[in-house]
Structure formats: structure tokens, C-alpha cells
Amino acid sequence: MWKWLHPYAKAERAYQLCNTLLPYFAVVSVLSIVVGWIWGLAYAPADYQQKDSYRIIFIHVPSAILSMGAYSSMAIAAIVALVWQLRNAELAVIAIAPVGAAMTAIALITGAAWGKPMWGAWWVWDARLTSELILLFLYLGVLSLYHAFEDKKAGGRAACILAIVGVVNLPIIHFSVEWWNTLHQGATITKFDTSAIDPSMLWPLLINILGFAALVGAMSLVRLKNEIMQADKHRPWVRQLVSRG
Amino acid sequence: MQVSNSYWTLFCNVYRKDVTLAFRQRAEIVNPLLFFLIVITLFPLAIGPEPALLARMAPGIIWVAALLSTMLGLDKIFRDDYMDGSLEQLIASPYPLSLAVLAKVAAHWTTAGLPMVVMAPVFALLMNLEPQALGATVLTLLIGTPLLSFIGAIGAGLTVGLQKGGILMSLLVLPLYIPVLIFATSAIDTSIMSLAYSGQLAILGAMLAVAFVAAPIAISSALRVSVS
Amino acid sequence: MQIEGPNGAGKTSLLRIISGFARPDEGNVLFNNQNIAEDYDNFAQSLLFIGHRTGVNLQLTAYENVQHWLGVHGYGCTEDEIYSLLGKLGLVGLEDVPARTLSAGQQRRVALVRLWLNQAKLWILDEPFTALDKRGVAMLQGRFQEHLDSGGSILLTTHQDLTNSFSSLQTLVLEYRH
Numbered sequence: 001m002w003k004w005l006h007p008y009a010k011a012e013r014a015y016q017l018c019n020t021l022l023p024y025f026a027v028v029s030v031l032s033i034v035v036g037w038i039w040g041l042a043y044a045p046a047d048y049q050q051k052d053s054y055r056i057i058f059i060h061v062p063s064a065i066l067s068m069g070a071y072s073s074m075a076i077a078a079i080v081a082l083v084w085q086l087r088n089a090e091l092a093v094i095a096i097a098p099v100g101a102a103m104t105a106i107a108l109i110t111g112a113a114w115g116k117p118m119w120g121a122w123w124v125w126d127a128r129l130t131s132e133l134i135l136l137f138l139y140l141g142v143l144s145l146y147h148a149f150e151d152k153k154a155g156g157r158a159a160c161i162l163a164i165v166g167v168v169n170l171p172i173i174h175f176s177v178e179w180w181n182t183l184h185q186g187a188t189i190t191k192f193d194t195s196a197i198d199p200s201m202l203w204p205l206l207i208n209i210l211g212f213a214a215l216v217g218a219m220s221l222v223r224l225k226n227e228i229m230q231a232d233k234h235r236p237w238v239r240q241l242v243s244r245g
Numbered sequence: 246m247q248v249s250n251s252y253w254t255l256f257c258n259v260y261r262k263d264v265t266l267a268f269r270q271r272a273e274i275v276n277p278l279l280f281f282l283i284v285i286t287l288f289p290l291a292i293g294p295e296p297a298l299l300a301r302m303a304p305g306i307i308w309v310a311a312l313l314s315t316m317l318g319l320d321k322i323f324r325d326d327y328m329d330g331s332l333e334q335l336i337a338s339p340y341p342l343s344l345a346v347l348a349k350v351a352a353h354w355t356t357a358g359l360p361m362v363v364m365a366p367v368f369a370l371l372m373n374l375e376p377q378a379l380g381a382t383v384l385t386l387l388i389g390t391p392l393l394s395f396i397g398a399i400g401a402g403l404t405v406g407l408q409k410g411g412i413l414m415s416l417l418v419l420p421l422y423i424p425v426l427i428f429a430t431s432a433i434d435t436s437i438m439s440l441a442y443s444g445q446l447a448i449l450g451a452m453l454a455v456a457f458v459a460a461p462i463a464i465s466s467a468l469r470v471s472v473s
Numbered sequence: 474m475q476i477e478g479p480n481g482a483g484k485t486s487l488l489r490i491i492s493g494f495a496r497p498d499e500g501n502v503l504f505n506n507q508n509i510a511e512d513y514d515n516f517a518q519s520l521l522f523i524g525h526r527t528g529v530n531l532q533l534t535a536y537e538n539v540q541h542w543l544g545v546h547g548y549g550c551t552e553d554e555i556y557s558l559l560g561k562l563g564l565v566g567l568e569d570v571p572a573r574t575l576s577a578g579q580q581r582r583v584a585l586v587r588l589w590l591n592q593a594k595l596w597i598l599d600e601p602f603t604a605l606d607k608r609g610v611a612m613l614q615g616r617f618q619e620h621l622d623s624g625g626s627i628l629l630t631t632h633q634d635l636t637n638s639f640s641s642l643q644t645l646v647l648e649y650r651h
């Protein structure tokens with residue numbers, strides 16, 4: 001692990017790696033989101049119950065999945081940062097956090113928009129929506145903690161600790177909210193169950209998930225590049241890069 | 246002068262210092278309790294004094310008030326030690342920092358959590374809570390408030406080096422309090438219906454056990470970051 | 474060893490890195506050929522650190538402060554020993570009043586009592602003479618000599634020149650670099 005990671009501990013190498021990876025992520029994300037949305041929004045059959053309003057699923061579900069995916073990648077980066085004391089992994093945590101928060105916000109907004117025609121209310125204290133809202137709080141906590149520190153190095157490490165504390169708590173929070181929900185409400189939301197989804201809808205959904213994943217990756221890479229440059233702004237290699245560009 | 250090599254001495258010293266300080270400034274113990282009482286008073290004024298309605302909402306109100314009033318003392322748990330340099334001395338001691346942290350959390354619970362546990366029956370009566378739920382209220386507070394101290398101390402450790410850490414700390418900590426709130430209120434709700442609530446208590450206990458082991462490690466690494 | 478340099482040269486930062494509070498950007502701190510980050514508690518056994526913030530709690534009395542510090546660092550001491558030391562440092566009659574009522578120099582003395590009550594090999598002191606009067610400075614330097622004679626080392630920053638001549642004194646001058 002260490003041998004493999006070691007070269008990327010250097011900021012310059014990590015920056016170059018970002019540059020190499022970025023085009024792939026960008027191309028995959030643009031292609032699959034374009035294909036997925038056209039397929040999903042225009043060609044996939046309408047739901048027999050929800051008619052066309054179900055089509056928001058092609059944004060809602062990918063963003064919800066990625067909001068959690070981004071949190072786990074952030075936590076993994078945080079563990080790497082604290083255990084191997086890699087500054088670049090700290091920067092990755094900071095790079096991923098706003099992207100994940102944006103995904104969470106998209107999932108919440110589309111969830112609310114979906115809830116209006118389905119449940120007749122913008123906001124229903126459904127277990128998944130509530131968990132998603134709490135996830136947003138956790139993201140915002142990591143971000144505001146980082147930005148509250150004047151010493152960005154200490155801020156980065158503090159954010160890493162909080163990200164790890166959050167990821168330990170996330171399953172507990174999720175479980176407790178789920179349990180709370182079944183306790184207080186009847187099963188009004190079985191319509192949301194996507195397990196019995198028709199293949200004609202499933203495929204565009206999967207393509208969209210792939211596209212969103214690549215999008216999160218691409219945006220995080222761009223942000224990571226910026227963070228690395230900012231952290232090293234007085235180093236010769238950054239000065240060279242800037243004067244060249 | 247001899248070297249007494251004992252973890253217990255360290256624990257007692259740190260614990261005694263914090264408890265002594267809290268008792269010297271009694272307001273630190275009394276004010277959160279008064280806050281607890283006032284928050285509880287606000288609810289009947291806001292939603293109406295109807296006994297049935299109050300009894301229905303009592304578990305939630307008592308627990309939300311408990312959450313908020315533990316938050317009051319959290320900011321102080323490391324702040325003074327950070328300001329006067331005692332925190333550096335704790336780090337530079339040959340004993341594990343997590344042990345000192347454990348003592349400080351214990352002291353916070355003694356001065357903030359325990360008084361609430363003791364006063365809980367009075368507040369429960371104010372809220373017209375069913376008598377059979379009194380036991381559950383006290384028990385959930387007894388298991389739940391140490392948990393609040395542990396989780397809260399993580400937030401306090403992360404923000405102690407910041408100028409205005411107080412509000413930020415509540416933003417970090419309150420989402421993590423949600424499971425405690427859910428299981429504690431549900432235990433009281435269940436007891437109102439005269440059903441067994443040992444399941445919820447067991448989950449709270451399990452969470453406390455995990456926090457007891459994991460939280461001091463998280464808190465001490467947070468403190469090391471704050472001091473650096 | 475004495476560390477000199479203008480304000481902002483990084484004297485305090487250097488001491489904090491050597492004491493293990495702050496992490497160096499690059500490199501490691503070795504003590505007896507051991508990286509201090511790897512087994513910090515072991516290193517801490519040999520370390521006595523007194524910084525700008527001395528760790529004296531202003532609500533507690535001088536006696537309680539000393540007592541607490543001893544407990545935290547695992548040193549045992551009788552009541553009489555503490556009182557006689559506090560007396561020696563000119564704090565007679567002030568042992569049992571809250572430290573906030575003491576003057577800056579007296580508060581500093583409460584912190585410096587630790588120098589007489591430890592078995593650490595390495596003392597790291599950040600501006601130990603701040604707020605001390607001449608007698609206090611002289612007494613402190615006398616204690617330094619004793620510590621050096623018993624085989625200990627001292628790392629300190631100061632703006633004042635040391636009045637005693639220490640045979641083993643080394644000076645490290647940090648300069649401000651842009």
C-alpha cells in the first residue's frame with residue numbers, strides 16, 4: 001500500500017495524476033449522462049401508476065447513491081490521510097466534500113419535487129429523505145469546520161477526524177432513522193421501491209448512475225488540482241506552471 | 246519525591262480538578278439546569294396547557310431540552326485548559342491523553358448530566374408524564390447523557406482552537422445526537438404504553454459502550470490537532 | 474542550548490515541534506535515536522515543557538496547581554515539600570489564594586516550581602524569565618546549573634542574556650527568512 005502510494009505523496013506527482021485521469025472521467029460522465037437522460041426522459045416507457053412524473057428518478061436516484069458514495073470515498077481519503085499522514089489525501093477530503101454536499105442537495109430537492117405529486121406535500125418525513133438531510137448536515141459540518149480554521153493544515157486534519165467520526169455514525173443514524181420511521185408511520189412509501197423495476201427503465205438508470213459517478217470523480221479531481229496548487233502556491237513547480245499557462 | 250506510576254492517579258487528578266472548578270463556580274452547574282427548566286416551561290406556553298397533549302409530547306420535549314442544555318457546558322470542557330496551557334501539559338504527560346480525556350468527559354457528565362438525571366422526575370411531573378414512564382425517563386437519561394458528553398466532547402475538541410467555536414460545535418454535534426434522541430424518546434413512549442422497553446435501553450447501552458472505547462481516541466486526536 | 478532570534482523567526486514553533494505538539498512539514502524529531510511521534514508517551518517521560526501559556530489555572534490556588542501537575546505527570550510529593558518549595562520561591566502566604574489574584578511574576582513562579590519537582594532529562598522552556606524579577610532570574614539560573622550538573626539538558630528561548638556563565642552553553646540563532 002505504502003509503496004504504491006508513496007510517489008503520489010508528492011504534490012507534483014499527484015497533480016499530474018489528476019491531469020491524466022481527468023479527461024477519462026469527464027468524457028465518461030458527459031457521454032453517459034447525455035445518453036442516460038435522453039434515453040430515460042424521452043424513450044423509456046412511462047410508469048403505469050406515476051405516469052411521467054417518475055422520470056425524476058433518473059436524477060434523484062443517481063444523486064442519492066452518489067451522495068453516499070462520495071461520503072465513503074471522503075472517509076476513506078480521511079483514513080488514509082490520518083494513518084499515512086498524506087497531505088494530498090487531506091486535500092482530497094476537502095475536494096470531495098462540496099461535491100458530495102451538492103449531490104446530497106440535488107437528491108433532497110429532487111426528492112421533494114417528486115414528493116409533491118406522489119404524496120401531495122413537498123416534504124414528508126420519510127426515512128430516506130430524513131437520512132439524506134442528516135447526511136447534508138454532516139457534509140456541511142466537515143466543510144464549515146475546515147473553513148473555520150485559519151491554519152489550513154490543522155483544518156484539514158480536523159476535517160478528516162470529523163469525516164471519520166461521521167462515517168462511523170452514519171450507519172447508526174441511518175438505522176435509527178429507518179427504525180424511527182417504521183415506528184411512527186405506515187408503509188406509505190412502498191411505491192418508492194425500485195427493486196421491481198422494469199429493465200427498460202433500469203438500463204437508463206444504471207447509465208445515469210455511472211455518469212453521475214464519473215461526474216463526481218471529475219469535479220473532485222478539478223477541485224483537488226486547485227487545492228494542491230493552492231497548498232503549494234509558493235513552490236517552484238506551481239510558479240512554473242502558472243507562468244507557463 | 247517518588248514517582249507514583251499510576252493511571253488511576255492521573256484520572257483522579259484530572260477528574261477532581263474539573264469537578265472542583267465547577268463547584269467553585271456553582272453557576273456552571275445551576276445555569277444549564279435552569280435552562281432545562283425554562284425550555285420545558287416554554288412548551289406549555291407555546292402549544293397550550295392541555296394535559297393530554299403535554300403528556301403525549303413530554304418524552305420528546307424532555308429529551309430535546311436535555312440535548313440543548315448539555316450543549317451549554319460543552320464549550321467549556323476544554324476551552325479553559327486550552328487557553329491557560331493545561332492542555333499542553335496534559336499532552337506532555339507520560340500517560341495516554343485518552344485517559345485524561347476520559348476523566349474530563351466523566352467530570353462533564355457529573356456536573357452536567359447527572360443533575361439532569363436527578364431532576365428528571367420533577368420535570369416529568371411538570372409535563373404531566375404518565376407515572377409508569379418515570380422509570381424509563383430516568384433510565385434513558387442515565388444511559389443517554391454520558392453518551393451526549395462523549396459525542397459532544399469530540400465536537401468540543403475539534404473546535405477548541407477556534408475563536409468562535411461554540412455555534413460551529415453545535416452544528417457538528419447535534420446531527421450525531423439523533424440516534425440517542427430517537428432511541429431514548431422511543432423507550433419512554435413504549436413505557437407509557439406499559440410495554441417492555443429494554444430493547445431500546447440495550448441499544449443505548451451498546452452505543453455507550455462503543456463511545457466509551459472509541460470517543461476518547463477521537464477526542465484526543467482532535468485535541469492534538471487543535472493544540473498544534 | 475539557547476535559541477535566539479528576532480520576533481517571528483520561529484523560536485516558539487521550533488520548540489513546539491521538538492516537544493511534539495506541532496508536526497514538522499518535513500522530517501522527524503529524534504530523541505535517543507527514536508522518532509518521538511512513534512512512542513510519544515515514552516518521550517514525554519523525559520520531557521518537561523513550559524510554554525508561553527504556563528498551564529497554571531487561575532481559579533485554583535498555587536498549591537492546588539502544583540498538586541494537580543504532579544498528579545498528571547505521575548510524580549508523588551508530600552504536602553510539606555510543596556509548601557517549603559513554594560516558600561523558597563517567595564510565595565509564602567499566597568499558597569491558598571486563587572492564582573488569579575497573584576501578579577504575573579508570581580503566577581510564573583507557580584509554574585516554575587515544577588523545575589524543582591521533576592525527574593525529566595530534557596527541559597524545554599519558552600521564555601522562562603518573562604515577568605520574573607532579578608532574584609527570580611538568578612534563582613532559576615542556579616537551578617539550571619544543578620540540572621546540567623546532574624546530566625540533564627535544557628533547551629530555552631530568551632531575549633535576555635544569561636547572566637550566569639554556563640560552561641556547556643550552545644547558542645542557535647534563527648534568522649527571519651523571506
